Amino acid sequence: MTMLKVSNLHAFYDKSHILQGVNFHVNAGEIVSLLGRNGVGRSTTVKTIMGEVEPKGSIEFKGEEIAGLKPFQIAHRGLGYVPENRDIFPTLTVRQNLILGLKGKEENGRWTIDDMFSMFPNLATRADVPGGVLSGGEQQMLCMCRTLMGDPELIMIDEPTEGLAPKVVEQIAVLLQEIASRGVSILLVEQKLSIALKISQRLYVMGHGKVVYEGTPSSLLEAHDVRAEWLEV
Numbered sequence: 001m002t003m004l005k006v007s008n009l010h011a012f013y014d015k016s017h018i019l020q021g022v023n024f025h026v027n028a029g030e031i032v033s034l035l036g037r038n039g040v041g042r043s044t045t046v047k048t049i050m051g052e053v054e055p056k057g058s059i060e061f062k063g064e065e066i067a068g069l070k071p072f073q074i075a076h077r078g079l080g081y082v083p084e085n086r087d088i089f090p091t092l093t094v095r096q097n098l099i100l101g102l103k104g105k106e107e108n109g110r111w112t113i114d115d116m117f118s119m120f121p122n123l124a125t126r127a128d129v130p131g132g133v134l135s136g137g138e139q140q141m142l143c144m145c146r147t148l149m150g151d152p153e154l155i156m157i158d159e160p161t162e163g164l165a166p167k168v169v170e171q172i173a174v175l176l177q178e179i180a181s182r183g184v185s186i187l188l189v190e191q192k193l194s195i196a197l198k199i200s201q202r203l204y205v206m207g208h209g210k211v212v213y214e215g216t217p218s219s220l221l222e223a224h225d226v227r228a229e230w231l232e233v
Helices: 042-049 071-076 094-100 113-119 121-125 136-149 166-181 193-199 217-222 224-230
Strands: 002-013 016-027 031-035 056-061 079-082 154-158 185-189 202-207 210-215
Touching: 002 042, 002 185, 016 031, 016 042, 016 185, 016 210, 031 042, 031 166, 031 193, 042 154, 042 185, 071 079, 079 136, 094 113, 094 136, 113 121, 113 136, 113 166, 121 136, 136 154, 136 166, 166 185, 166 193, 193 217, 202 217, 202 224, 210 217, 210 224, 217 224
Parallel strands: 031 185, 031 202, 079 154, 154 185
Antiparallel strands: 002 016, 002 056, 202 210
16 A cells, blocks of 8 residues: 655745655555755655645645645644654653644554653653753654654654764664554655665655655665765765
């Protein structure tokens, strides 16, 4: 089953044409990574899907056209979004941040607060500490966990490992695999090729506002020309 299908998607910032006909899809239970250098439109793609940037083109989620809906309408249809800026509520405690993510689905969701604390014991030990005093890695974990509390069927995660220590990066990779094992699809915007190759079923590479390559981790490893032109610095 196709969970998310993006077709001929265009987006603008003022007069700048950022997305220039993006096409890709994410299947049920799949981890798909969106790769590319900074500035090619990866973050704009997920913001446009989530309704934060006006879309031109088609965005289908579970077979329903969602292009043009407001972000809260999209979220309530089961599409989760973890932004790059780790947008938590700094004055609320870790537990309060998690509770805010529930969206009234406490009884039937895949995830509980105890699940979050089990996967991330350091969040459990700081459950009653304001989110604003957490480290960058802990804030990233909290932001992802809060989104999961809303029980999304597909979650888009923008640069979750940016600026984090290797040990925390490995924890996040384990969490992503756990999310997928519970039947949640993942669209991962990531710059670390090693993480994307390790956990993804398929990958898309973006360049100049378009998808320039689609393949599996093994096929991308063999595509030296693609990596040299679109990924490597």
